[in-house]
Amino acid sequence: MTLNLGKKPLKPAPRPESAEPAQTARELQARLGREKVLLELAQRRNYSYDGIAMGVTPTLVVLPTSTAEVVEVVRFANRVGLPLVARGAASGLSGGAVPVQESIVVSFTRMTGLQIDPQARLATVQPGVVTLQISEQARPYGLCYPPDPASFRTSTIGGNLAENAGGPMCFKKGVTGDYVVELEFVDYSGAVHRLRREAYDLVGLLVGSEGTLGLITEARLRLEPIPRYTRTLMAIFSEVGQAAEAVSEAIAAGAVPSKLEFMDNGCINAVEDYLKLGLPRQAAAILLVDTDGDDPVVVEEELAWVAEACQKHGASVRIAQNSAESEALWKARRSISPAIGAIKPKRLNEDIAVPRSSLPEVVRAVEALGRQYGLRVVQFGHIGDGNLHPNVLYDPKADAEEKVWELLHEIARVALRHGGVLSGEHGIGLMKRDFMREAVDPTTLEALRRVKVAFDPEHRLNPGKVLPEANSQAH
Ligand SMILES: Cc1cc2nc3c(=O)[nH]c(=O)nc-3n(C[C@H](O)[C@H](O)[C@H](O)COP(=O)(O)OP(=O)(O)OC[C@H]3O[C@@H](n4cnc5c(N)ncnc54)[C@H](O)[C@@H]3O)c2cc1C
Known part of the structure; x- marks a missing residue:
């Protein structure tokens, strides 16, 4: 198994207009401002990777500062027939923000509005707010925002919402989705929706949807008193x-x-x-x-x-x-992350979650697999809710990448055999997309496809992620 970078998406997006993106992009630049639309190759290259994978250089990078500008970008993308890839801080570890074909990357790092309402114990955030800032701004009121991914000094709340990020506190305090009271997103057509937790919990559906169902533009998050x-x-x-x-x-x-x-x-x-x-x-x-x-x-x-x-x-x-x-x-x-990065030139990070009762067996089985494959595996994780991150450390000059991937899949199989899931918190993204066939039964996979089509009928939002191609082979 390889990363499948550069493969075609589920359904290639049609390109109704023949105009060169670069030409029409200049119109977008004129409307939004030069600094918000990046056209230079050297600038665009910086938006082709995340914390684990490298993909295709995006055709265009847009840095909106408001929901209205996001709407404008989506409408523009539809006119020129390019898909959209949402991106926060690119600290993701499943290739979620990595473009796999010609596309427009929408970087949310300039949408950084953050207001604390201490009476209501709520924070209203735009997606580009860095996670840690929410608790820092809430602290003077004796409040905090508990979800704390280890990347909280860099990750954005938009990325956390899209991945339903967890952290060391998740066992007692829950994960990102547990704190969302209201969510605003822009859909594939450019329509803006404001969701509350009502019938058909659509907030719950958007949270963890990895940029494949909509572009999250604002959220209201619950805050908690800081424990004494x-x-x-x-x-x-x-x-x-x-x-x-x-x-x-x-x-x-x-x-x-x-x-x-x-x-x-x-x-x-x-x-x-x-x-x-x-x-x-x-x-x-x-x-x-x-x-x-x-x-x-x-x-x-x-x-x-x-x-x-x-x-x-x-x-x-x-x-x-x-x-x-x-x-x-x-x-x-x-x-841990920078420290183990210094041991070998490369590493790939697994992210399994298993029932807590299976943890002793799973931890031992992963150790044994590392020995069997002759590869260095280190393990850490938010063990309270069964989440483990076995990392395979390797040197591409000495170790065959195929073997590394095989080992990762064997580790995932251990989790599945013990009633676990493919991803605890990093998402499926590109990394585990093709493995979904093995993890999810065909009927459920079909149901997931129908959800995707309901939200994004033309497969314009983050194509090539989460769901395996309909006609691709299982390994
Ligand atoms: C050192 C390190 C430690 C980490 N520790 C943890 C941890 O403890 N817990 C954990 O859960 N994760 C952890 N991660 C993984 C990563 O930080 C999280 O997945 C985080 O939520 C990603 O946020 P980001 O802003 O970097 O998103 P990105 O990587 O930019 O994007 C992630 C996904 O979200 C989508 N997305 C981004 N913004 C939006 C938006 N506004 N609307 C719709 N979709 C959007 C992207 O398309 C992509 O699919 C860690 C990563 C590193 C490098």
């Missing part, structure tokens, strides 16, 4: 499966950790090389756990339940004594 107390611990294990077992045990005992993350030995050592924080290099795995709330007794009690469950499964436990120690531990978690 937070405690952090690190549990150190000598076997990876024990860490997974301890998570199930702690949760069964009634603990609801506000953050819960797993790192295996490869991640621990990579981060230690990178940051020198004093992490336990010999450990097979660590768990990082926060408990939070407004009652210090309850917060301590929950931390004690977690510590006990970890100790029962052979761990030694260190409790952070102050906020600086706690912050250092979470910095370790956030630094």
Whole structure:
């Protein structure tokens, strides 16, 4: 299996006008302003990749600043017969924002409006707002926006909504979609829709639709009060499966950790090389756990339940004594990505989610697969809701890419065999599109196709993503 970059979309979009895009694009430039429509090749090339894949240089890049301008771009795209690819910060890890054919990339990075309504505990955001900014702007009112992908310093809320992003807090506090009260999007024809959670939860449908059903232009998001107390611990294990077992045990005992993350030995050592924080290099795995709330007794009690469950499964436990120690531990978690990037020239990131009860077996099975394929695999993830990110690290000069892809698919098969899903939070995008045949039964796949056609009858929105081509072969 390869990335299929450059393959034709499900149905190529028709091009009703013969006018050269570059020519008509100058008209668009004149209407929106020169700085909002990029025509130069060197500029456009910067919009051909995301965090994992490289695609086709877009024909045109547009940086709208309002919903009205997005409407104008969609109408323009329809006139010239070009599809549209929405793009936020391009931190995505499934190739979602990568163009696979001639297209217009709509970059939302200049739509950065953000208003906090402390009385209603709501934030009104445009899609280009960087995720972390929502909590930063809400903090003076004692409020926060809990969904916290590890990329929250760069990712945009538009990308988070389109991927239904999760984060270390998702076990207790939920994922992006759980916070959406209202959503505005522009459809394939240029019509603007404002959705609330009403009949046929269309908000729920747009969230996680990976730019294939509409262009999200605004959202109203629920904010929560900042908890008054937070405690952090690190549990150190000598076997990876024990860490997974301890998570199930702690949760069964009634603990609801506000953050819960797993790192295996490869991640621990990579981060230690990178940051020198004093992490336990010999450990097979660590768990990082926060408990939070407004009652210090309850917060301590929950931390004690977690510590006990970890100790029962052979761990030694260190409790952070102050906020600086706690912050250092979470910095370790956030630094995994750059840290493991330094081990081998390339890596591919899996994103499986399995029932928590299967975690010990899945974690061990992934380790065994890495050994079987002779490839370096490191694992980490938001283990509280069964989300794991096995990363295959490799050197394209020494390791065949085919073998790397085969291993990734074997890992995905492990998840499916254990009742899991193909993607926990990074989306299907381009990376897992063709694997959907194996993961989803034909009737459900057909239902998904009908949803796509209902929203985007001419396949103009992010073509070539999520759904496999109707006539393509399963592997
Ligand atoms: C170091 C690192 C850590 C990460 N950690 C996490 C994590 O903990 N949890 C997690 O969930 N993800 C994580 N990710 C993945 C990534 O950051 C998320 O998927 C994020 O939501 C993508 O946001 P973005 O703005 O970069 O979107 P992009 O990558 O630009 O786009 C992602 C998808 O959203 C679509 N899209 C973007 N904007 C819009 C819009 N306005 N309307 C419609 N569609 C749109 C695009 O077409 C594409 O399909 C991580 C990535 C990195 C590099």
